[in-house]
Amino acid sequence: MPPPMPRSPSARALAAASMALAAVGFLRMAKVDLGPVAAGARIDPRYAGLARRLPANGPIGYLTDERFSAPIESVRFNQALYALSPRLLSLGDDRAPNVIADLVDPAELGRLCRDHGLEPVATWDDGRTALLRPRAAAR
Amino acid sequence: MSPRAPLAIAFGLGTAGALQSALLLAGAPRPLLSLSFLALPAAAIAAHRRLGPCLGPRAPLGALPRGDRLARAVAIAFGAAALLAAAIVVKRALESPDGGWDAWMIWNLRARALLRAQPIGAAFPAALPQTHPDYPLLVPALVASGWSATGGAAFVPIVLSAAFPCLTVALLVTAVGRRRGPALGLAAGLCLLGTPMFVWSATDQGTDLPLATFALAAAILLSEPGAAEAGAGLALSGALLSMAAWTKNEGLLYLLAFFVPLALWDARRPGSGRGGAALRFLFGAAPLLALLAYFKWRLAPPSDLAQPNRLAQLFARLVEPRRIGLLALLIPRRLAYFQAWGLWLLAAVAAALAFVRGRPRRPELGRLGQSLVLVFGGFSLVYLATPYDLVWHLQTSVDRLLLQCWPLALLFLFSALSPAVEPPGGSESKLAREALLR
Numbered sequence: 276m277p278p279p280m281p282r283s284p285s286a287r288a289l290a291a292a293s294m295a296l297a298a299v300g301f302l303r304m305a306k307v308d309l310g311p312v313a314a315g316a317r318i319d320p321r322y323a324g325l326a327r328r329l330p331a332n333g334p335i336g337y338l339t340d341e342r343f344s345a346p347i348e349s350v351r352f353n354q355a356l357y358a359l360s361p362r363l364l365s366l367g368d369d370r371a372p373n374v375i376a377d378l379v380d381p382a383e384l385g386r387l388c389r390d391h392g393l394e395p396v397a398t399w400d401d402g403r404t405a406l407l408r409p410r411a412a413a414r
Numbered sequence: 415m416s417p418r419a420p421l422a423i424a425f426g427l428g429t430a431g432a433l434q435s436a437l438l439l440a441g442a443p444r445p446l447l448s449l450s451f452l453a454l455p456a457a458a459i460a461a462h463r464r465l466g467p468c469l470g471p472r473a474p475l476g477a478l479p480r481g482d483r484l485a486r487a488v489a490i491a492f493g494a495a496a497l498l499a500a501a502i503v504v505k506r507a508l509e510s511p512d513g514g515w516d517a518w519m520i521w522n523l524r525a526r527a528l529l530r531a532q533p534i535g536a537a538f539p540a541a542l543p544q545t546h547p548d549y550p551l552l553v554p555a556l557v558a559s560g561w562s563a564t565g566g567a568a569f570v571p572i573v574l575s576a577a578f579p580c581l582t583v584a585l586l587v588t589a590v591g592r593r594r595g596p597a598l599g600l601a602a603g604l605c606l607l608g609t610p611m612f613v614w615s616a617t618d619q620g621t622d623l624p625l626a627t628f629a630l631a632a633a634i635l636l637s638e639p640g641a642a643e644a645g646a647g648l649a650l651s652g653a654l655l656s657m658a659a660w661t662k663n664e665g666l667l668y669l670l671a672f673f674v675p676l677a678l679w680d681a682r683r684p685g686s687g688r689g690g691a692a693l694r695f696l697f698g699a700a701p702l703l704a705l706l707a708y709f710k711w712r713l714a715p716p717s718d719l720a721q722p723n724r725l726a727q728l729f730a731r732l733v734e735p736r737r738i739g740l741l742a743l744l745i746p747r748r749l750a751y752f753q754a755w756g757l758w759l760l761a762a763v764a765a766a767l768a769f770v771r772g773r774p775r776r777p778e779l780g781r782l783g784q785s786l787v788l789v790f791g792g793f794s795l796v797y798l799a800t801p802y803d804l805v806w807h808l809q810t811s812v813d814r815l816l817l818q819c820w821p822l823a824l825l826f827l828f829s830a831l832s833p834a835v836e837p838p839g840g841s842e843s844k845l846a847r848e849a850l851l852r
Contacts, residue, residue, distance in 0.1 A: 286598055286832040290484055292761065293601040294491050297608025300756035301498060304610045308502050315509045317568070318518060347544035350515075356545065357518040360526040363539055 322358035324399040328406050329362060329373055336368035337375050338391065338407070340383040351377045369393060376405040415591035415599055417634050418465045420584040424631040425650060426458030427577075428552065428657035432702050435555035435660065438528045439709070448563040461650060468647030469592065469638055485597040492600040495607040496583075499616075506617040507572050513619025520546050521621055522571055525557035540715035548714040550706060552660040553621045571619045578623040579616040582630055582821050583607065589634040590828045602828045611754040611817050621662050622814045628658040629668045630821040636672060637782040637829065645694050648676075652698030660702050663717065664793075664818065669699060671788035675781040719800060732798050741797055744808050754813050762823055769830045782826050789819060 319326075329335060343349045346366055355377055356364055365371060369391035376387055376395070381402030388394060393407040430453040437447055512518050523545055527537035538547035553574070560570035583603050591599020606612050615623055632654040635647045655672055658665035677692040731737060749759040793815050800807045 286594065287484055289828065289832055290488050290597060290601040293604045293608075294488065296757055296761055297491060297495055297604045300608035300610055300758065301495065303752065303756050304498075304502055304613060307610070308505060312505050312508050315511055318512050345544075346542075353515075353519045353544065356542065357512075357523045357526070360523055361531040361536055363536075363541060365541075 318354045319358050321400055321404060322355060324397065325375060325404055325406060326359055328397060329359065329375075331362070333373070334368065334371040335359075335362055335364050335373050335375060336371035336407075337364040337366050337377065338369060338387055339377045339379075340387065341377075341379050351379070370409075372408065374407040376407055378403050378405075415588050415596050416469065417585050417588040417592060417631075418462060418469060420581055420588060421465055421631050421634065421650075422458040422462035424581055424585065424627055425461040425654060425657075426454040426456070427556070427581075428628060428654065428660075429457035430454040430559075431552040431556040432657065432660060432705065434559040435551045436705060438551070438555055438558060439534055439713070441534060444562050447559045450559060451563065464646040464650070468635055468650070488597050488601050488604065492587075492604050492607070495604055499607045499613045502613050503576055503616045506614065507576070510617060511568055511572070513571060513575065513617065517571065517575075517619035519544065520549060521554055522557060522619060524549070524551065524554040525561065525571070528554055528558040529562060535713055538713050538715060543715075543718050546718070548663070548710070548717045550660045550662060550665070551709065552657060553624050572617070575619040575623075576616050578627045579606075579612065582623060582627045585627065585630050585634060586821055586824060589825060593829055594832045598828060598832050602824050605758065605824050606821060608756065609758050609820065610756060611813055612820065614754070615814075615817055620814070622817050625658050625661045625665050625668070626818045626821050628654045628661060628665070629672075629818065630825060632658070632668075632672060633782055633785070633822050633825055636676065636785075637779055637825070645690075648691055648694035649698030652695040652700075653702070654698075656699035656702035656706070659699075660706055664815065666706075667789060667792040668785075668818075669703075671785045671792065672781075673699075674788060675784040679781060719796070724801075727801075728799050731800070732795065734798075737798055737804055740804055741794060741808070744805065745794075745812070748808075748812050748816070751813070755816075758820075759816065762827060765827050765831055766823075769827070779826060779830050782822070783830075786819065786822060786826060789822075 337352060337355065339349070339351050341349055341351050343352075346352055349366075352364070352366060355375065364375065368374070374391070374393055376384055378384060378387070381400075384395065384398070384402050384405055388407060391407075392410055394410050396406045396408050398405040430451055433450050433453045434447060437450055513522065524537065524547075528534070528551070531537035539545070540547065556574055557571045560574065561567065564570060583606050586606060587599045587603035589599070590602040612623075632651040635651045635654070638647065651672070652669075655665070655669040659669050673692070673695060676695055680689055680691040749755075749763060751759070797804060797808055
């Protein structure tokens with residue numbers, strides 16, 4: 276049985292207004308959310324290979340070709356922190372014993388290695404993520 | 415219709431999260447962490463037993479007048495809205511299994527760190543300020559404990575993220591329903607379900623809706639007729655608001671915003687019990703505030719917003735006319751932000767103005783209104799004092815702050831704008847009459 280409705284005009288106006296505004300809200304949600312489900316990729320698989328190779332402690336450098344002006348703006352850096360937690364990644368540090376390359380464009384890997392004097396030890400995700408070490412240490 | 419069960423569940427969930435935070439900070443073994451979920455039903459049952467006398471008179475169910483199509487329409491609309499909202503939540507959870515930006519950059523990152531960091535202090539690295547290592551730990555502790563119990567199951571933060579908005583809807587529907595009749599309770603719930611920002615946030619795995627849940631639960635207890643006389647209700651309100659403070663830094667603002675009107679009323683009231691209400695409230699809040707103080711003092715690096723060595727700059731920002739003018743323009747502009755809010759915020763402002771102008775004042779709601787004003791005032795001061803670019807800071811956070819207040823605003827508006835339903839017998843109970851006379 277539907278619930279009782281107070282008979283006062285203000286209560287009825289409030290209920291009617293709620294329904295009208297909810298309709299507006301759902302039309303807005305329908306505009307955004309209607310359509311097939313596009314299952315999103317999880318963050319962890321992209322860094323799973325790296326996570327197995329990296330030590331639990333110690334400094335880890337992080338290099339990327341993503342453009343941003345502050346660490347808070349970088350999707351990749353912050354997702355790498357999440358996936359590799361609790362390891363501390365040091366943005367721009369190419370002197371650490373282990374350095375991660377996390378690239379938007381995998382073709383940038385060669386240039387990145389040349390510029391920083393590093394060599395890839397292993398790559399994943401078609402070269403988008405790589406474990407790098409200083410040239411001498413990689414051999 | 416009674417908010418007793420959802421209130422008890424909110425208290426149980428907060429108690430479990432608080433206990434798990436303490437266990438994680440103390441480095442307790444994993445089996446103990448899994449066992450700590452038993453605190454949820456234990457605290458909920460204990461709270462349920464004490465909550466009965468804390469709630470005001472119940473509105474009668476009565477009989478539906480024949481032909482009352484509006485009441486039927488509200489019930490059908492609420493059911494349809496709940497189904498649609500559930501479908502949207504499932505779709506979005508599938509599309510963003512790791513939640514929103516804040517989930518993986520702050521909250522779930524902290525949950526992982528709480529489980530994995532050795533020593534525990536390494537879970538709060540000052541070198542990564544964008545991850546906000548100073549933020550409180552109630553939700554990360556719940557997620558970490560869930561992961562610990564399930565071997566890291568991906569559904570843990572998703573389920574938790576959806577549980578709080580469900581609880582918020584249940585609290586609002588039952589609280590308004592008890593005071594103003596079930597149909598208006600469902601209409602209030604419809605307001606939440608029809609707000610895009612509310613439904614979308616149910617899958618972001620953030621902490622704004624958990625904070626809103628605890629604040630709403632406390633607000634329900636504190637705005638019940640005779641609430642200030644009910645010792646258990648006051649202590650539970652204090653505990654619930656301390657859970658809000660242990661959920662997000664803003665939670666401390668909510669605690670103060672509810673405590674100040676209560677303490678002022680308490681100090682001015684006649685009789686021998688003066689001061690007792692504020693003390694009971696603080697008694698409930700004390701345990702978690704002590705944990706928060708320990709965390710902030712011993713483990714957390716300073717907040718990015720707090721720069722004590724630059725007090726002069728802070729005061730200069732607070733009184734800078736350009737910033738005040740900018741804020742006065744930006745906040746009303748956000749009220750009309752259709753994308754996330756539909757027309758709800760504009761309607762709420764119009765309804766609040768109608769209440770201020772023409773409605774009789776109800777003393778039991780006065781303190782809730784004052785608390786809302788204090789929360790908005792506190793947020794405005796934080797924005798004025800922010801060391802970040804004001805426009806950027808406001809645009810990236812104001813919707814979430816408004817979302818925290820939204821259930822409170824609806825509780826206030828539905829309780830204030832609609833007439834109270836009289837209990838059986840046609841006259842108000844002694845408790846309600848006493849409350850109205852205060």
